[in-house]
Amino acid sequence: xxxxxxxxxxxxxxxxxxxxxxxxxxxxxxxxxxxxxxxxxxxxxxxxxxxxxxxxxxxxxxxxxxxxxxxxxxxxxxxxxxxxxxxxxxxxxxxxxxxxxxxxxxxxxxxxxxxxxxxxxxxxxxxxxxxxxxxxxxxxxxxxxxxxxxxxxxxxxxxxxxxxxxxxxxxxxxxxxxxxxxxxxxxxxxxxxxxxxxxxxxxxxxxxxxxxxxxxxxxxxxxxxxxxxxxxxxxxxxxxxxxxxxxxxxxxxxxxxxxxxxxxxxxxxxxxxxxxxxxxxxxxxxxxxxxxxxxxxxxxxxxxxxxxxxxxxxxxxxxxxxxxxxxxxxxxxxxxxxxxxxxxxxxxxxxxxxxxxxxxxxxxxxxxxxxxxxxxxxxxxxxxxxxxxxxxxxxxxxxxxxxxxxxxxxxxxxxxxxxxxxxxxxxxx
Amino acid sequence: xxxxxxxxxxxxxxxxxxxxxxxxxxxxxxxxxxxxxxxxxxxxxxxxxxxxxxxxxxxxxxxxxxxxxxxxxxxxxxxxxxxxxxxxxxxxxxxxxxxxxxxxxxxxxxxxxxxxxxxxxxxxxxxxxxxxxxxxxxxxxxxxxxxxxxxxxxxxxxxxxxxxxxxxxxxxxxxxxxxxxxxxxxxxxxxxxxxxxxxxxxxxxxxxxxxxxxxxxxxxxxxxxxxxxxxxxxxxxxxxxxxxxxxxxxxxxxxxxxxxxxxxxxxxxxxxxxxxxxxxxxxxxxxxxxxxxxxxxxxxxxxxxxxxxxxxxxxxxxxxxxxxxxxxxxxxxxxxxxxxxxxxxxxxxxxxxxxxxxxxxxxxxxxxxxxxxxxxxxxxxxxxxxxxxxxxxxxxxxxxxxxxxxxxxxxxxxxxxxxxxxxxxxxxx
Numbered sequence: 136x137x138x139x140x141x142x143x144x145x146x147x148x149x150x151x152x153x154x155x156x157x158x159x160x161x162x163x164x165x166x167x168x169x170x171x172x173x174x175x176x177x178x179x180x181x182x183x184x185x186x187x188x189x190x191x192x193x194x195x196x197x198x199x200x201x202x203x204x205x206x207x208x209x210x211x212x213x214x215x216x217x218x219x220x221x222x223x224x225x226x227x228x229x230x231x232x233x234x235x236x237x238x239x240x241x242x243x244x245x246x247x248x249x250x251x252x253x254x255x256x257x258x259x260x261x262x263x264x265x266x267x268x269x270x271x272x273x274x275x276x277x278x279x280x281x282x283x284x285x286x287x288x289x290x291x292x293x294x295x296x297x298x299x300x301x302x303x304x305x306x307x308x309x310x311x312x313x314x315x316x317x318x319x320x321x322x323x324x325x326x327x328x329x330x331x332x333x334x335x336x337x338x339x340x341x342x343x344x345x346x347x348x349x350x351x352x353x354x355x356x357x358x359x360x361x362x363x364x365x366x367x368x369x370x371x372x373x374x375x376x377x378x379x380x381x382x383x384x385x386x387x388x389x390x391x392x393x394x395x396x397x398x399x400x401x402x403x404x405x406x407x408x409x410x411x412x413x414x415x416x417x418x419x420x421x422x423x424x425x426x427x428x429x430x431x432x433x434x435x436x437x438x439x440x441x442x443x444x445x446x447x448x449x450x451x452x453x454x455x456x457x458x459x460x461x462x463x464x465x466x467x468x469x470x471x472x473x474x475x476x477x478x479x480x481x482x483x484x485x486x487x488x489x490x491x492x493x494x495x496x497x498x499x500x501x502x503x504x505x506x507x508x509x510x511x512x513x514x515x516x517x518x519x520x521x522x523x524x525x526x527x528x529x530x531x532x533x534x535x536x537x538x539x540x541x542x543x544x545x546x547x548x549x550x551x552x553x554x555x556x557x558x559x560x561x562x563x564x
Numbered sequence: 565x566x567x568x569x570x571x572x573x574x575x576x577x578x579x580x581x582x583x584x585x586x587x588x589x590x591x592x593x594x595x596x597x598x599x600x601x602x603x604x605x606x607x608x609x610x611x612x613x614x615x616x617x618x619x620x621x622x623x624x625x626x627x628x629x630x631x632x633x634x635x636x637x638x639x640x641x642x643x644x645x646x647x648x649x650x651x652x653x654x655x656x657x658x659x660x661x662x663x664x665x666x667x668x669x670x671x672x673x674x675x676x677x678x679x680x681x682x683x684x685x686x687x688x689x690x691x692x693x694x695x696x697x698x699x700x701x702x703x704x705x706x707x708x709x710x711x712x713x714x715x716x717x718x719x720x721x722x723x724x725x726x727x728x729x730x731x732x733x734x735x736x737x738x739x740x741x742x743x744x745x746x747x748x749x750x751x752x753x754x755x756x757x758x759x760x761x762x763x764x765x766x767x768x769x770x771x772x773x774x775x776x777x778x779x780x781x782x783x784x785x786x787x788x789x790x791x792x793x794x795x796x797x798x799x800x801x802x803x804x805x806x807x808x809x810x811x812x813x814x815x816x817x818x819x820x821x822x823x824x825x826x827x828x829x830x831x832x833x834x835x836x837x838x839x840x841x842x843x844x845x846x847x848x849x850x851x852x853x854x855x856x857x858x859x860x861x862x863x864x865x866x867x868x869x870x871x872x873x874x875x876x877x878x879x880x881x882x883x884x885x886x887x888x889x890x891x892x893x894x895x896x897x898x899x900x901x902x903x904x905x906x907x908x909x910x911x912x913x914x915x916x917x918x919x920x921x922x923x924x925x926x927x928x929x930x931x932x933x934x935x936x937x938x939x940x941x942x943x944x945x946x947x948x949x950x951x952x953x954x955x956x957x958x959x960x961x962x963x964x965x966x967x968x969x970x971x972x973x974x975x976x977x978x979x980x981x982x983x984x985x986x987x988x989x990x991x992x993x
Contacts, residue, residue: 296746296792297739300824303795304736310726317725317889326894349904352895356908360890363725364796366732395729460746461789465755466781475778479785 143246144216147200149175152187159242162251166191182207182507188254195254196241214311218392219248221309225394228369232288236281237388255387258380265376265413266420266514268430275440277386278406283448286399289369291461292453303366306395313395320497321359324504325352333504336564337522341529342504354536358493366396374405400490403445408498410438412511414552415528419515435549442545446484453480489539496536499528526560572675573645576629578604581616588671591680595620611636611936617683624683643740647821648677650738654823657798661717665710666817684816687809694805694842695849695943697859704869706815707835712877715828718798720890721882732795735824742824749926750788753933754781762933765993766951770958771933783965787922795825803834829919832874837927839867841940843981844957848944864978871974875913882909918968925965928957955989
């Protein structure tokens with residue numbers, strides 16, 4: 136579809152966008168007043184797209200337009216506009232499965248690769264809040280509902296095999312976005328790659344050791360294969376704390392343009408990884424020793440609760456309605472059958488936990504040695520302090536990826552993190 | 565495509581077929597002589613389709629037409645004609661990857677769900693030869709080449725992730741055929757199902773014990789999930805000895821209408837399972853005690869060689885050209901890297917072996933308690949003798965499925981089979 140009319144695509148600059156929106160009666164009514172009075176601001180701070188906030192007399196909207204290249208890099212790195220189509224598909228499915236936890240879509244134009252959404256206000260990007268040591272009391276409840284429902288209901292536990300295959304095929308075309316993940320998360324940080332960067336020279340030695348660490352290379356390659364060839368559910372595919380907008384009382388998951396059928400643990404691992412990075416970065420944001428202790432305790436508690444609440448909700452959905460073709464209840468009749476199926480559900484979650492631990496590790500390492508970094512660490516001004524925080528995170532991540540089986544329960548992860556809180560790494564330079 | 569013109573589908577009876585073929589100049593030339601002189605015989609002994617052999621003055625062809633229902637059951641069990649499209653796709657891909665090991669396709673008509681292929685003569689269905697205790701000296705070489713090449717070159721080890729996703733999507737529509745496998749192999753034999761049958765009353769107790777065997781139900785459910793959600797490679801999907809045509813010097817794999825992207829171990833397990841069934845059935849075909857001993861020794865040797873040669877060829881292809889996105893060689897540079905990658909290849913094959921053992925077990929059990937049986941056992945006239953052979957096979961299969969990890973190498977399987985050769989089960993009735 137996009138292909139047929141790709142020639143009609145054009146980048147909408149402010150004036151074009153104003154005219155375009157004025158031509159959409161529902162949107163114009165929502166904004167209110169004369170189109171000429173609307174305030175249009177480009178706010179995209181992501182890596183890929185244009186994002187406009189438009190405010191009128193009576194309301195506001197967010198407009199996202201995909202560019203035919205990676206914004207962070209430029210036209211030398213083309214990227215298909217079709218990602219806007221997949222993002223729209225995913226957003227629609229997530230809105231259906233987890234209502235109120237994603238922004239409402241008000242308009243979508245596939246040719247322009249453009250989506251108009253409700254303006255999330257006064258929400259901020261969660262990562263910014265975490266840097267400021269803000270605690271979010273709704274977060275565990277909301278993110279675990281989002282993950283449990285979007286992942287369970289698109290899995291073989293809820294769908295027929297036929298529905299599942301059709302759904303996998305519907306997202307198969309989003310492979311250019313998957314390749315970004317395959318390269319930037321599962322490959323480049325472990326080899327010499329032009330786009331890699333890290334806090335230098337302090338982490339030069341650690342970067343070199345990762346490139347030589349063959350056990351790590353095997354582990355990350357297994358994770359990569361799982362990412363490529365285990366279409367377990369419709370995953371968000373980029374579920375870090377920069378893809379989550381929050382207030383004290385609301386959580387909204389945005390930007391599912393990396394969505395495809397992949398491993399469930401990739402999404403859950405992404406959330407845990409980004410919380411763990413917030414934890415390790417926290418020491419670097421202290422103004423006085425210990426002034427973020429309550430925040431740090433909250434982060435680790437949140438890590439534990441994200442896993443336990445996700446697992447509880449996912450299991451509850453399975454118990455209440457495992458209507459998919461996997462694990463047919465007819466094979467587990469009677470009291471003994473029910474007990475055996477319940478034990479298998481626990482085993483399933485244990486396997487999923489191992490995946491989650493491994494994927495979380497991969498998400499940490501890529502943020503410290505790969506192309507895309509995050510402000511948790513980047514906003515630590517002193518490079519030596521930043522490198523110390525990063526090295527602690529990498530030490531945990533390396534163990535999580537290579538000794539995954541030694542992390543049996545989520546407290547094994549948080550205890551290991553706590554032990555590394557004040558560990559002093561040897562730095563280079 | 566099929567959908568657009570589905571109204572033009574008609575079942576070709578002999579006269580229609582003659583007219584149709586006469587309208588194909590290349591085919592008519594191959595057959596030779598007047599169309600009226602062609603001998604047309606319907607020979608389909610499979611479960612799903614019409615198969616005609618057509619012979620003319622100078623040559624012969626085989627014509628396969630899909631029916632809109634399951635032939636074995638009738639119009640009450642509809643089945644999409646699109647399976648002929650997927651069979652054609654798979655056959656074309658297999659011909660490219662394993663030339664000379666599948667029949668040449670001479671013509672395909674998607675609307676009629678009809679494919680014209682070279683006539684395989686004097687090949688016979690391998691299963692018939694095995695019942696007659698015939699040994700096939702080419703078999704190991706050919707079937708392992710077929711499997712290693714078709715499975716390796718359609719896997720993440722050979723394809724880019726993008727190519728792989730496109731290929732998965734191209735076969736996603738074949739889900740009705742997958743569902744037959746999901747139901748008849750992975751579900752029905754383990755519960756009360758109308759279509760189940762077994763050698764009664766002798767195996768009544770064994771059938772009941774399988775329906776109560778919760779460890780088995782967990783194991784088969786894990787295999788089912790792997791079948792549904794692990795698109796590792798383009799698998800044949802029905803690779804039993806009834807899908808293989810042989811002479812002393814040739815092997816041809818036919819009937820890939822169940823093809824889709826699934827687990828590699830399903831194909832390898834199918835071959836092993838059917839050889840093991842030939843082994844256990846052999847005792848029931850003896851005319852004098854021990855008169856098939858040499859054949860039986862050959863069968864077990866073949867089981868061992870099928871695995872070891874398949875593994876050797878698959879690994880050699882990987883070593884020579886792992887050009888896919890999985891296990892990038894750039895992460896395994898230098899001598900140590902190469903050695904670590906080689907160790908991981910061995911681990912990969914060990915995991916694949918476990919899958920193979922499990923799937924082989926599932927393929928055995930379905931042939932003894934499910935809808936579709938095979939002549940290895942069915943041609944044993946005395947039901948008690950047949951039940952003894954079947955019970956031995958089931959005993960091995962149960963162990964393979966539930967205690968998979970105890971089968972570390974293929975000799976563990978053949979040794980277990982050998983030990984059960986003269987084991988006397990308790991029968992019912």
